[in-house]
Amino acid sequence: MLPYIVFGILSAVALASGIMVITRRNAVHSIIWLIVTLFAVGGIFLLQHAEFLFAVQIILYVGGIMVLFLFVVMLVNLDVALKQAQFSRQWLLGLVTAILVFAQLAYLIYKIGAGLSLPAQPAGPEPAHNTQAIGQALYQTYMLPVEIASLLLLVAMIGAVLMAKRKLE
């Protein structure tokens, strides 16, 4: 029973603060609500025994990416933007489209059933040491993808520096 209660609270917090993110006028408030969402999603990872991913979520997402966002919001903070219309002209169309997509997804998940018609769950216990299992998968099975991801980060870093430079020569 307890996991259901925890799941209910966490998902309610995630969805409510997600809605707050996209409705706030001030971008700094949006970031604060996004941090609440990220914590709730991290709690959901923890609920599924994905401890390593929980730690990465907190350290990298909340500690890294959100601080980057805050810096840029402070840098381009416009008092003018606060007084302007916050939603684009086609907001109604966008809202209806997104809700239609959600209705389709929800209908499918509901229709295909509680079992989601997934293949049968493999027997046996779940991997005990989460961090160790992920480490072994990362450095044995996924060696090349890890290297490619590091290259991607390098390219993104150079790209960001180039983009934010004052003048391109």
Added chain:
Amino acid sequence: MIPTAYYIMLGSGLFTIGVIGVLTRRNVLIILMSIELILNAVNINLVALSQYFRSVDGQVFALFVITDAAAEAAVGLGLIIALFRNKETVNADEIDLLKW
């Protein structure tokens, strides 16, 4: 044990909120935050299914998604700074030079 369908339902809800944010907001920064919401919804699904199949492959993939999110945020925010320096605006519908 919570059914996997619950997690996938939550993931689709969060995904929808992100899509609404991308489609309706004018502020580029908040559009970027909505993309982060979408990526988190994907991660919820990946972790739920990796838990279901009793393997860590989905969680490793979620790690790669987080790496991508970091790269995307860095480049996107650099673009926003360049944009703000040139056009003095952060509204997506005022960036219409390519519009016919």
